[in-house]
Amino acid sequence: xxRWNFPDLGIGVGLRTVHFGHILSRRPAVDWxxxxxxxxxxxxxxPLWVLDQVAxxxxxxxxxxxxxxxxxxxxxxEYLRKLKSLxxxxxxxWVSDHLCWTGVAGRxxxxxxxxxxxxxxxxxxxxxxxQVSEILERPLVLENxxxxxxxxSSAMTEWDFLSRLAQEADCGLLLDVNxxxxxxxxxxxxxxxxxxxxxxxxxxxYHVAGHTNKGTHILDTHSDHAVAEVWELFRRSxxxxxxxxxxxEWDEDIPDFDVLHAEALKARAYREEPAAPPVRVARGA
Amino acid sequence: xxxxxxxxxxxxxxxxxxxxxxxxxxERLADVVLPSRTLAPAQRVEIYQRMYLLRMEEALGxxxxxxxxxxxxxxxxxxxxxxxxSFPSRSYTLNRLGDHLPAFVLTAIGRRxxxxxxDLARLELAMTEVFDAVETxxxxxxxxxxxxxxxxxxxxxxxxxAFRLLALRYPVNAYVQSLRxxxxxxxxxxxxxxxxxxxxxxxxxxxxxxxxxxxxxxxELAAGASLGEAVSVxxxxxxxxxxxxxxxxxxxxxxxxxxxxxxxxxLEPSTNRL
Numbered sequence: 265x266x267r268w269n270f271p272d273l274g275i276g277v278g279l280r281t282v283h284f285g286h287i288l289s290r291r292p293a294v295d296w297x298x299x300x301x302x303x304x305x306x307x308x309x310x311p312l313w314v315l316d317q318v319a320x321x322x323x324x325x326x327x328x329x330x331x332x333x334x335x336x337x338x339x340x341x342e343y344l345r346k347l348k349s350l351x352x353x354x355x356x357x358w359v360s361d362h363l364c365w366t367g368v369a370g371r372x373x374x375x376x377x378x379x380x381x382x383x384x385x386x387x388x389x390x391x392x393x394x395q396v397s398e399i400l401e402r403p404l405v406l407e408n409x410x411x412x413x414x415x416x417s418s419a420m421t422e423w424d425f426l427s428r429l430a431q432e433a434d435c436g437l438l439l440d441v442n443x444x445x446x447x448x449x450x451x452x453x454x455x456x457x458x459x460x461x462x463x464x465x466x467x468x469x470y471h472v473a474g475h476t477n478k479g480t481h482i483l484d485t486h487s488d489h490a491v492a493e494v495w496e497l498f499r500r501s502x503x504x505x506x507x508x509x510x511x512x513e514w515d516e517d518i519p520d521f522d523v524l525h526a527e528a529l530k531a532r533a534y535r536e537e538p539a540a541p542p543v544r545v546a547r548g549a
Numbered sequence: 550x551x552x553x554x555x556x557x558x559x560x561x562x563x564x565x566x567x568x569x570x571x572x573x574x575x576e577r578l579a580d581v582v583l584p585s586r587t588l589a590p591a592q593r594v595e596i597y598q599r600m601y602l603l604r605m606e607e608a609l610g611x612x613x614x615x616x617x618x619x620x621x622x623x624x625x626x627x628x629x630x631x632x633x634x635s636f637p638s639r640s641y642t643l644n645r646l647g648d649h650l651p652a653f654v655l656t657a658i659g660r661r662x663x664x665x666x667x668d669l670a671r672l673e674l675a676m677t678e679v680f681d682a683v684e685t686x687x688x689x690x691x692x693x694x695x696x697x698x699x700x701x702x703x704x705x706x707x708x709x710x711a712f713r714l715l716a717l718r719y720p721v722n723a724y725v726q727s728l729r730x731x732x733x734x735x736x737x738x739x740x741x742x743x744x745x746x747x748x749x750x751x752x753x754x755x756x757x758x759x760x761x762x763x764x765x766x767x768x769e770l771a772a773g774a775s776l777g778e779a780v781s782v783x784x785x786x787x788x789x790x791x792x793x794x795x796x797x798x799x800x801x802x803x804x805x806x807x808x809x810x811x812x813x814x815x816l817e818p819s820t821n822r823l
Binding site: 313331367371372373374377416451479480483 | 586684710752
């Protein structure tokens with residue numbers, strides 16, 4: 265169990281527009297839904313009406329892409345006010361975003377841009393995470409990003425940065441095992457080392473997803489079934505954390521709801537295995 | 550890095566741009582970004598740069614599908630590239646990225662189709678605004694029936710939040726409609742005046758074609774005029790025939806049935822029968 269006693273909601277999927285009709289009419293036996301915060305913060309129309317219906321019937325977690333927690337721009341107070349309001353409206357179990365920046369100098373490129381991992385960035389980000397948690401009146405949950413660039417100025421690994429950030433800012437972690445795999449391919453590290461060094465008691469949610477292998481690099485496209493290696497990382501991590509709320513992400517070429525749900529339910533086989541500590545892979549192995 | 554990501558040219562052009570150079574000269578990129586086993590630093594940054602315009606095009610294509618269809622993939626891509634260079638996103642949401650596109654079209658599209666594209670973009674922006682507007686209650690038949698006849702002249706009808714009025718110079722409403730049907734028999738992009746109300750009913754976005762007098766009357770009401778003033782102003786316009794009582798009745802019956810109004814104001818308490 266994580267340190268905040270966030271519940272294991274089971275296996276969920278993302279709430280996507282193409283499935284609105286199916287979800288409202290069929291009421292599928294999904295354990296919970298993850299909602300992309302920004303899609304619902306500025307609408308009073310059909311999406312919000314659907315979200316209200318879904319939130320009546322299913323547990324909800326909010327997941328954002330625009331907090332820009334690593335940026336040097338000031339935090340967007342209006343954004344945070346609306347995020348807090350949406351969390352209250354949906355009775356969100358937790359609120360997550362990404363360890364990244366999305367723009368500087370007032371601009372937003374709407375991408376999850378990578379950060380350098382060094383002491384100054386750690387202090388800067390930790391202070392902002394604490395601020396956000398105070399404003400939201402709940403611990404922020406941060407997801408490890410997938411990335412295509414590494415900075416020469418980085419003085420520590422991403423998993424060390426994330427672990428120290430979680431401890432110093434007292435935040436939760438959304439561990440995306442596909443992102444770990446994507447970044448390990450792109451940057452050439454052993455993904456098992458990453459998994460084994462994330463603080464298990466801070467993991468409150470998992471993401472599993474598909475990607476696109478371009479040969480020279482992998483793109484985190486959320487457009488396919490997850491590969492076996494990603495499921496193996498999920499299995500490995502579950503042994504450390506126990507069962508934690510799990511979400512299957514599919515955002516491009518989105519299939520019928522039943523296909524998506526079936527892919528998500530594959531997680532059952534890995535989650536329900538008896539917990540056994542894996543052989544720890546040494547750092548640098 | 551941001552200056553390189555948003556640059557519309559090749560990665561080499563982006564790295565060599567003045568804004569990027571001010572941060573990192575291209576020859577020093579390797580001091581900042583590490584190579585991978587398979588990609589050089591510039592190739593790694595290029596992954597983000599390529600995705601930027603695709604993402605902007607996708608977002609604007611959702612809000613402006615008819616304009617995208619009219620311009621074709623290449624024309625729309627060029628428009629998006631130039632537009633986001635002038636109006637980059639400054640918001641946490643992509644929903645507002647296209648707010649300046651109708652005005653931008655006037656400066657970016659060639660003279661031949663400028664007016665048509667401008668009107669098309671205005672109509673599609675109105676549709677997205679109506680889609681996202683807050684839900685407001687509609688005026689009930691009971692509330693209307695409770696108003697005494699002599700009170701109507703001073704009554705002000707407030708339109709719902711999800712309501713926009715447009716006076717158009719090109720047949721863009723017919724163009725949007727033609728995309729919904731089979732065969733895509735589009736109207737030609739030639740001058741033809743038209744008037745449209747865009748509104749939301751039961752969370753669906755609808756378009757109602759209006760006559761010029763009906764548009765004029767609705768415009769006055771939306772601007773806050775009382776019913777008496779609106780009818781009077783609408784009837785005063787020179788060179789146009791005023792609407793008769795029967796026509797007015799038909800219009801209001803239709804507008805009420807479509808839920809265009811949310812409330813009545815300007816009623817004296819004593820003139821209301823409830």
